[in-house]
Amino acid sequence: MSPRAVLVLLLRLAVGAVLIVAGLLKLRDPTAFATEIANYQLLPAGAAWLAAVLPAVEVVVGASVLALPQAWRRGGAGAALALFVLFTGAVGSAYLRRINIDCGCFGTGGGPIGVLTLVRNLTLTVAALALLRLDRPRPVVLAPTAPAISG
Amino acid sequence: MVPVITRALCLVGAGALLGLALNAVRPNGVRFAAFAPPSACTMSPSGGDAPTPGPVEAMAPHDAAGLCGDASTLIADVRTAADFAQGHVSGAIHLPCTASGQAASAAVDLVRGRQTLVVYGTGTDDARRVADELRQRIRRRDLRIVVVSGGFGAWSQAGLACSSGACAQCAAPAAVSASVAPGPGSPP
Numbered sequence: 001m002s003p004r005a006v007l008v009l010l011l012r013l014a015v016g017a018v019l020i021v022a023g024l025l026k027l028r029d030p031t032a033f034a035t036e037i038a039n040y041q042l043l044p045a046g047a048a049w050l051a052a053v054l055p056a057v058e059v060v061v062g063a064s065v066l067a068l069p070q071a072w073r074r075g076g077a078g079a080a081l082a083l084f085v086l087f088t089g090a091v092g093s094a095y096l097r098r099i100n101i102d103c104g105c106f107g108t109g110g111g112p113i114g115v116l117t118l119v120r121n122l123t124l125t126v127a128a129l130a131l132l133r134l135d136r137p138r139p140v141v142l143a144p145t146a147p148a149i150s151g
Numbered sequence: 152m153v154p155v156i157t158r159a160l161c162l163v164g165a166g167a168l169l170g171l172a173l174n175a176v177r178p179n180g181v182r183f184a185a186f187a188p189p190s191a192c193t194m195s196p197s198g199g200d201a202p203t204p205g206p207v208e209a210m211a212p213h214d215a216a217g218l219c220g221d222a223s224t225l226i227a228d229v230r231t232a233a234d235f236a237q238g239h240v241s242g243a244i245h246l247p248c249t250a251s252g253q254a255a256s257a258a259v260d261l262v263r264g265r266q267t268l269v270v271y272g273t274g275t276d277d278a279r280r281v282a283d284e285l286r287q288r289i290r291r292r293d294l295r296i297v298v299v300s301g302g303f304g305a306w307s308q309a310g311l312a313c314s315s316g317a318c319a320q321c322a323a324p325a326a327v328s329a330s331v332a333p334g335p336g337s338p339p
Contacts, residue, residue: 029179031181052171052173053166054170060163071154072162075157075161078159
């Protein structure tokens with residue numbers, strides 16, 4: 001197994017596991033998660049819908065990164081990247097506005113937003129981007145054809 | 152790149168449909184029509200693994216008044232805007248149960264650096280409701296949270312300092328003028 005394949009496997013495990021765990025924890029209490037979303041004061045009217053949809057999206061995307069064939073894994077990595085960019089933007093916005101709220105990243109009780117929350121989200125974003133870049137089909141190298149011998 | 156985006160959208164769409172279906176069949180699913188944005192009394196969800204903060208104390212008005220002169224004490228009034236305008240404890244911020252989550256978050260920010268939070272309402276129960284919520288939200292073991300027993304009525308009857316005036320920023324906690332003027336319920 002090449003170093004690149006090992007790195008891709010580790011990235012898949014990290015990104016997939018984080019998404020699945022986060023999604024499952026949020027699924028336990030969707031109403032509380034809706035409150036967490038509304039506390040961000042970004043989309044209060046859509047908080048209930050996001051709370052119903054986001055956890056399952058995270059689980060499906062996480063599972064796709066872990067278990068699906070490469071073509072779909074790349075789609076999953078792209079979706080994971082979009083999710084992490086969205087989450088990092090929301091967390092960064094709350095941090096800059098100095099809103100004292102729970103992150104809600106892993107369901108309720110995740111602790112208040114701080115620099116560590118931002119660093120964690122940025123790390124996951126970079127991991128998803130790296131996975132998207134590295135987990136791609138190897139280019140097919142054609143063997144050079146032997147010159148025809150004319151007689 | 153297009154196939155990647157297409158597949159990503161397919162996965163997100165499948166997850167969204169699954170989420171909506173799960174939410175519809177679950178007894179504790181979020182109810183879209185009934186869900187209300189968080190207020191001062193609902194801003195923190197139940198549960199959580201954070202350390203348990205200290206308990207909320209109930210205190211007689213005279214004892215609570217002894218805490219008020221301290222700069223490390225924040226006083227919060229949870230009654231309606233009209234009641235607050237008619238008369239309130241000097242220096243209190245207005246934080247009714249119906250205040251927005253934003254106002255409540257701002258109140259939480261005001262508590263930073265303080266050692267004591269005194270909460271009062273019309274009676275004891277309404278103050279305790281907000282105090283419990285703030286306690287869960289702030290999660291500081293070193294913060295003393297006190298509820299005034301009997302509320303503002305008991306405070307006024309005890310002849311303790313009050314002030315009055317229009318509540319200009321009732322949507323957000325506002326520092327109230329420290330000028331002392333007798334409220335309608337306070338003795339001369």
